Amino acid sequence: AQTVTQSQPEMSVQEAETVTLSCTYDTSENNYYLFWYKQPPSRQMILVIRQEAYKQQNATENRFSVNFQKAAKSFSLKISDSQLGDTAMYFCAFMILRVYGNKLVFGAGTILRVKS
Amino acid sequence: NAGVTQTPKFQVLKTGQSMTLQCAQDMNHNSMYWYRQDPGMGLRLIYYSASEGTTDKGEVPNGYNVSRLNKREFSLRLESAAPSQTSVYFCASIRTGERPGANVLTFGAGSRLTVL
Numbered sequence: 001a002q003t004v005t006q007s008q009p010e011m012s013v014q015e016a017e018t019v020t021l022s023c024t025y026d027t028s029e030n031n032y033y034l035f036w037y038k039q040p041p042s043r044q045m046i047l048v049i050r051q052e053a054y055k056q057q058n059a060t061e062n063r064f065s066v067n068f069q070k071a072a073k074s075f076s077l078k079i080s081d082s083q084l085g086d087t088a089m090y091f092c093a094f095m096i097l098r099v100y101g102n103k104l105v106f107g108a109g110t111i112l113r114v115k116s
Numbered sequence: 117n118a119g120v121t122q123t124p125k126f127q128v129l130k131t132g133q134s135m136t137l138q139c140a141q142d143m144n145h146n147s148m149y150w151y152r153q154d155p156g157m158g159l160r161l162i163y164y165s166a167s168e169g170t171t172d173k174g175e176v177p178n179g180y181n182v183s184r185l186n187k188r189e190f191s192l193r194l195e196s197a198a199p200s201q202t203s204v205y206f207c208a209s210i211r212t213g214e215r216p217g218a219n220v221l222t223f224g225a226g227s228r229l230t231v232l
Binding site: 009033035043045047050091095097101102104105106 | 147149151156157158159160161164166172174204206208210212219220221223225226
C-alpha cells in the first residue's frame with residue numbers, strides 16, 4: 001500500500017524567515033505526481049505546488065519550492081520569506097497515474113504558524 | 117466557473133438518520149472523489165468514480181454509498197449515520213491526461229457533518 005508520512009505535526013516560523021516542511025512516501029511505482037496542498041482556516045484546499053516524478057528539476061512557484069529526492073522518496077517543501085498568510089495546515093500527497101482511477105493519497109498534515 | 121460545489125456546508129444529524137451530500141463540478145472533469153478529513157489523519161478516500169457510470173471503494177467506504185449521476189454530479193449517502201461519521205467531507209474532481217491543467221485535484225469547500 002502507498003503511504004505518505006509527514007513527521008512534523010506542528011511548526012512555527014518568524015515572518016520573513018524560511019521554513020522547510022518534510023514529507024516522505026512509500027511506493028513501488030515509477031510514474032506518479034507529488035503535491036503540496038495548503039488548507040487555511042477557511043478550510044479550502046489550495047494547491048501549492050506539483051512535481052512530476054519523471055522530472056529531475058525541482059518545481060518552484062514564487063516563494064515555494066520543493067526538494068524532490070526520488071531515490072530517497074522524499075519531497076520537502078521550502079517556504080521562503082514567510083508571510084502571515086502562509087499560516088495553514090499543509091498536506092503532502094502523491095498520485096499514481098493509472099489508466100483507470102488515479103487516486104491521491106495524503107499525509108496527516110503539518111500545521112504551520114507564521115509569527116509576527 | 118464555479119469549480120466544485122458541495123451542499124450542504126453544515127449538517128447536524130441524529131444517530132440512525134440518513135442524508136446525502138451533493139457534489140457537482142463544471143470543469144468537464146472525468147474523475148470525482150469523496151474524502152473525509154479527521155484530526156491527525158489527513159484526508160482519507162471514501163469512494164471515487166474514475167468516469168461516468170463507474171464507482172470504486174477507497175480506503176474507508178464502510179457506512180457510505182455513492183452515485184455518479186452523470187459526468188457533473190457525484191453524491192455521497194449515509195444510510196444510517198453514526199457518531200464515527202462526524203467529520204469534514206470533501207468532494208474533488210480531476211481531469212486525467214496529458215493536456216495542461218490535467219492531473220491536479222480540485223476540491224470543493226467541504227461539508228462539516230456532526231452526528232449526535
